[in-house]
Amino acid sequence: MAVETVRINNSGYRVKHGLLRRITPLTEHEKLFEIMLPEGESLDHDPGQFVQVSLFGVGEAPISICSSPTKREAFEICVRQSGRVTTAIHKLHEGDIVGIRGPFGIGFPVLPLEGNDVLLVAGGLGIAPLRSLINYIIDNRRDFGKVDILLGCRDPESMLFSSEIGHWQKRIDLNFCCSVDHAAPEWAGNVGVITSLIPGVNLHPLKTFVVVCGPPVMYRFVIEELLKKGIPERQIFLSLERHMKCGLGKCGHCQIDNIYCCQDGPVFSYQKLKNIKGAI
Amino acid sequence: MHQALLSKRRLADFVSYLVSGHKLVAPVPLQDGHFKFDEVHSLDEISLKYIPTILPPKKYFMPQRSSLLRYDLSKIHEMEEIVELEQLVLFGVHTCDLAGIHCLNIVFSDHPKDPHYLARNNFITIIGLECNDYCDSSAGCAMLHTHLPKGGYDLFLTELSDSYYIHINTQKGEDMVDESSLFDDVTRAAEGELNLLRSRKRELFTSEVPIRYQDIPRLFEETFDSDVWSQLGEKCLSCGNCTAVCPTCFCFDIVDEPELDLSKGERLRVWDSCQNEAFATVAGGENFRRKRMDRQRHRFHRKFKYLMDRYGRLFCTGCGRCSRSCMAGINLKRTISALIEERG
Ligand SMILES: Cc1cc2nc3c(=O)[nH]c(=O)nc-3n(C[C@H](O)[C@H](O)[C@H](O)COP(=O)(O)OP(=O)(O)OC[C@H]3O[C@@H](n4cnc5c(N)ncnc54)[C@H](O)[C@@H]3O)c2cc1C
Ligand code: SF4
Numbered sequence: 001m002a003v004e005t006v007r008i009n010n011s012g013y014r015v016k017h018g019l020l021r022r023i024t025p026l027t028e029h030e031k032l033f034e035i036m037l038p039e040g041e042s043l044d045h046d047p048g049q050f051v052q053v054s055l056f057g058v059g060e061a062p063i064s065i066c067s068s069p070t071k072r073e074a075f076e077i078c079v080r081q082s083g084r085v086t087t088a089i090h091k092l093h094e095g096d097i098v099g100i101r102g103p104f105g106i107g108f109p110v111l112p113l114e115g116n117d118v119l120l121v122a123g124g125l126g127i128a129p130l131r132s133l134i135n136y137i138i139d140n141r142r143d144f145g146k147v148d149i150l151l152g153c154r155d156p157e158s159m160l161f162s163s164e165i166g167h168w169q170k171r172i173d174l175n176f177c178c179s180v181d182h183a184a185p186e187w188a189g190n191v192g193v194i195t196s197l198i199p200g201v202n203l204h205p206l207k208t209f210v211v212v213c214g215p216p217v218m219y220r221f222v223i224e225e226l227l228k229k230g231i232p233e234r235q236i237f238l239s240l241e242r243h244m245k246c247g248l249g250k251c252g253h254c255q256i257d258n259i260y261c262c263q264d265g266p267v268f269s270y271q272k273l274k275n276i277k278g279a280i
Numbered sequence: 281m282h283q284a285l286l287s288k289r290r291l292a293d294f295v296s297y298l299v300s301g302h303k304l305v306a307p308v309p310l311q312d313g314h315f316k317f318d319e320v321h322s323l324d325e326i327s328l329k330y331i332p333t334i335l336p337p338k339k340y341f342m343p344q345r346s347s348l349l350r351y352d353l354s355k356i357h358e359m360e361e362i363v364e365l366e367q368l369v370l371f372g373v374h375t376c377d378l379a380g381i382h383c384l385n386i387v388f389s390d391h392p393k394d395p396h397y398l399a400r401n402n403f404i405t406i407i408g409l410e411c412n413d414y415c416d417s418s419a420g421c422a423m424l425h426t427h428l429p430k431g432g433y434d435l436f437l438t439e440l441s442d443s444y445y446i447h448i449n450t451q452k453g454e455d456m457v458d459e460s461s462l463f464d465d466v467t468r469a470a471e472g473e474l475n476l477l478r479s480r481k482r483e484l485f486t487s488e489v490p491i492r493y494q495d496i497p498r499l500f501e502e503t504f505d506s507d508v509w510s511q512l513g514e515k516c517l518s519c520g521n522c523t524a525v526c527p528t529c530f531c532f533d534i535v536d537e538p539e540l541d542l543s544k545g546e547r548l549r550v551w552d553s554c555q556n557e558a559f560a561t562v563a564g565g566e567n568f569r570r571k572r573m574d575r576q577r578h579r580f581h582r583k584f585k586y587l588m589d590r591y592g593r594l595f596c597t598g599c600g601r602c603s604r605s606c607m608a609g610i611n612l613k614r615t616i617s618a619l620i621e622e623r624g
């Protein structure tokens with residue numbers, strides 16, 4: 001008649017040990033972590049999915065996977081220091097271990113994109129999840145049509161992956177365009193909000209799929225511009241950020257209407273989201 | 281045998297039989313006419329007539345805090361997935377609360393299944409108890425179709441004039457009846473009395489708000505922008521009492537609790553409430569249900585629409601706990617009536 005502790009197998013809460021193989025500071029607030037699972041096991045994710053990263057004693061945080069699944073021996077995440085868990089992750093060193101659960105959710109629609117033109121719109125930290133798709137496209141470049149990438153960020157100093165972006169800019173098979181909200185006078189690029197770049201993109205609306213990833217406030221304005229261009233609603237995809245705890249469609253934090261973003265998303269078509277109150 | 285009779289004078293012996301085998305939990309009185317489920321050792325501690333307990337039996341299926349993982353950082357991040365369990369017999373569970381347990385079962389057995397929750401099920405024996413009359417005016421069980429037994433128990437007791445009519449629903453229930461040797465065969469008179477009681481109940485229990493079960497989700501869909509929500513928002517204190525006492529609210533947080541030396545500890549599941557302001561806030565400060573009105577509407581829509589879409593049943597049992605416990609006087613039946621009135 002006493003309390004017994006029973007061991008459970010395959011609970012959704014078990015974490016895998018992720019070895020921090022390399023840590024690269026990107027800006028003042030963001031670092032890139034390369035993580036290897038035990039015995040080199042592949043995470044086997046889709047671009048746009050996320051993992052729960054945890055430190056025992058501190059807690060878990062949902063973080064997008066920012067490397068392409070074509071890179072199999074390890075995966076990468078880009079973490080912005082924004083609170084308890086993310087600050088603790090920032091304090092770790094190469095060789096330390098984090099807990100990994102996942103991958104979770106439904107990522108970007110890679111298959112429908114194949115054979116079509118692709119427009120990728122990233123704002124701020126949104127470039128992290130999109131980077132997994134961009135590198136996937138680069139590794140399978142023949143399978144896609146014209147590829148345009150628009151990136152918006154606060155200022156040149158907060159730009160993530162700037163050296164990699166330098167390589168993307170040099171490629172002839174990607175059209176890359178970037179705009180910052182403000183910059184010093186010596187900045188040679190565009191200044192202005194990301195929406196101002198959209199009218200200038202040369203595209204065939206019916207054969208273009210758009211993937212948008214950025215802070216919630218950005219979506220309404222970007223969608224308006226995309227619809228003006230004649231892109232069909234079902235060809236616009238957005239990744240939603242919601243508070244997420246379990247990743248398993250149970251804890252209720254990520255719920256909007258009858259959907260759980262952690263399992264049914266985080267990526268949804270605008271066609272689906274436009275009728276869901278409170279989604280965007 | 282699927283039914284049996286227990287003479288009233290033998291109920292105390294049956295309770296003693298249950299106590300001899302397992303921890304027995306039943307409704308017991310608190311002050312001011314309230315009740316709670318708690319451990320008992322004999323019949324005289326149990327309230328057979330009670331209004332829904334402050335916390336529903338949910339607290340045994342999904343405790344306020346429960347372990348998910350135990351970790352030990354000194355042993356290269358060793359961890360165990362665990363659940364802490366205790367054999368329990370829950371005695372005297374009303375039909376509304378049986379419906380609440382059923383809702384939780386559905387959620388946690390939906391994919392991806394939650395083995396932590398499911399492990400408990402086998403450890404808990406459920407003995408239901410019929411309400412022959414309304415418990416109080418907060419109840420809405422007829423509107424929610426939970427006033428009659430529909431399974432979800434091992435044994436179910438209905439009080440007749442000098443005995444209890446027992447419905448045996450599981451082998452576990454049958455074994456208790458056999459082993460205790462306290463039960464008689466059902467008589468014709470008892471059958472007759474039960475039928476009479478049920479037909480009387482059908483007259484007494486009629487939808488407490490003028491709406492049919494199947495029309496409720498549409499009501500909520502059509503009144504999303506109603507003023508009723510802003511009125512609730514003005515009253516609500518965001519204390520989260522309503523979600524804590526709700527038999528079908530299952531939202532939770534996951535927190536780590538290190539032991540003093542920090543090298544060992546547990547990752548726990550703890551109840552959370554969608555009424556808390558931070559519940560849906562993300563990094564950067566955006567909150568998708570910033571206003572109390574948004575959060576109240578979310579609570580009601582989860583009960584009457586969202587989870588209906590997902591699981592095909594309403595997630596309100598009509599127990600009335602949220603109305604009884606709300607410090608701001610927000611009342612579930614009055615809210616539904618106001619929505620009906622406004623829609624016209
Ligand atoms: C699908 C998804 C992908 C994400 N991808 C990335 C990424 O690639 N890189 C990155 O740096 N961040 C990402 N985030 C945000 C990241 O999850 C939060 O910054 C992190 O959870 C904050 O945890 P904390 O303990 O450091 O902050 P806390 O100290 O807990 O709080 C700081 C702020 O973060 C919010 N927050 C806390 N917990 C969560 C949570 N579980 N989910 C969302 N917000 C939370 C709080 O409301 C508060 O506003 C992503 C979030 C989601 C939902
Ligand atoms: S119990 Fe009442 S005041 Fe408290 S959160 Fe619920 S509705 Fe608001």
Ligand code: FES
Binds near residue numbers: 246252253254
């Ligand atoms: S994160 Fe828990 S339900 Fe989605």
